Amino acid sequence: MGMGFWLKRFALAFLGAGALLLAVEMLKGHAADQAVPFALGWGAMFATVFTLVGYARFRRNPACMLPRDRRH
Structure with a gap:
C-alpha cells in the first residue's frame, strides 16, 4: 500500500470527522x-x-489488510 492509499485514508477520515464535528457544533x-x-x-x-x-x-501484519481473495 503506497503513499497515495494512506493520504487518501487520511483525507477521507479528516473530511468525515471534520464535517461531523462542524455539524454538531453548529447544531x-x-x-x-x-x-x-x-x-x-x-x-x-x-x-x-x-x-x-x-x-x-x-506494518505488523500486511496480510490482514488484503482482501480475502488476495490472501495466501
Missing part, C-alpha cells in the same frame, strides 16, 4: 468562527490517529 448553537477551528483541529487529530493506527497494523 449546538456555536458561532461559525468558533466551530470551524474546533472541527478542523479535532478532525485533523482524529484523522492522524486513525491513519497511524491503520499503518501500524499494516
Whole structure:
C-alpha cells in the first residue's frame, strides 16, 4: 500500500470527522468562527490517529489488510 492509499485514508477520515464535528457544533448553537477551528483541529487529530493506527497494523501484519481473495 503506497503513499497515495494512506493520504487518501487520511483525507477521507479528516473530511468525515471534520464535517461531523462542524455539524454538531453548529447544531449546538456555536458561532461559525468558533466551530470551524474546533472541527478542523479535532478532525485533523482524529484523522492522524486513525491513519497511524491503520499503518501500524499494516506494518505488523500486511496480510490482514488484503482482501480475502488476495490472501495466501
